[in-house]
Amino acid sequence: MTVRLSAAAYAGMLAFAERGLPNEVCGLIAGEVRGDVKIVRRVYPLSNLDASPTHFSIDPKEQLAAVRDMRAGGLIPLGNFHSHPNTPARLSPEDIRLARDPQASYLILSLSGRPALKSFHIERACATEETLEIV
Amino acid sequence: MKIIVGGKFKDYPEGLRLSALIKQENVETPEYVTVALNDDFVESAAFDEIVLKEGDNVEFLYFMGGGGE
Numbered sequence: 001m002t003v004r005l006s007a008a009a010y011a012g013m014l015a016f017a018e019r020g021l022p023n024e025v026c027g028l029i030a031g032e033v034r035g036d037v038k039i040v041r042r043v044y045p046l047s048n049l050d051a052s053p054t055h056f057s058i059d060p061k062e063q064l065a066a067v068r069d070m071r072a073g074g075l076i077p078l079g080n081f082h083s084h085p086n087t088p089a090r091l092s093p094e095d096i097r098l099a100r101d102p103q104a105s106y107l108i109l110s111l112s113g114r115p116a117l118k119s120f121h122i123e124r125a126c127a128t129e130e131t132l133e134i135v
Numbered sequence: 136m137k138i139i140v141g142g143k144f145k146d147y148p149e150g151l152r153l154s155a156l157i158k159q160e161n162v163e164t165p166e167y168v169t170v171a172l173n174d175d176f177v178e179s180a181a182f183d184e185i186v187l188k189e190g191d192n193v194e195f196l197y198f199m200g201g202g203g204e
Contacts (some may be wrong), residue, residue, distance in 0.1 A: 009161060024202070026199070028199075050200070054201075054202050055200070055201070056200055056201060056202065057198070057199070057200035058198075058199040058200065060169060060171075060196060060198070061174060063196055063199065064171055064174070064194055064196060067194070067196065068142070071142045080199045091201075092201065092202050094201050094202040095201035095202065098198070098199075098200045098201050099165035100164055100168075100197040100198060100199075100202070101163075101164070101197040101199075102163055102164060103163070104197070104199075106201075114137040
């Protein structure tokens, strides 16, 4: 599966992550699926209930509201994203352990050094990196 | 009875329990699903106790969390 998002969407996600420092930020991505490409049409910045530089938990009430907004806009949930303020864009053991939606793409935006964004598919604790396109 | 599941109206028989709905809807990794019933989040221990009623609005979500360390 390929995940494709616009440069503007990426810039918005990056700005959100930088504003959230020193904590991790998180949110959802939504859009459409064409063949084996997930096209991100909207990024939902949501609250990190943990307010932590090393952990995140998406506020479930905001998650529910975002899902309903996606539905109203004809979009489907594609996955989520969170930032790693001080570590590379790689999955931590906790990221894998807590990944519970096999349909979701899990995006990690690292702010350690030059910003880097990667996407992963995680199913039954098995993670594979997805192709990510910023266009 | 008609209930709303994931934003869609569906017909189910009276007396349907929430745990049965999760099976009927083929929810993936049901052991990890979070359920909102009429906008209230339901403890998984109560899934088998809750009997759905006409007009109930059910949403299935997955907890999303992790960490960078």
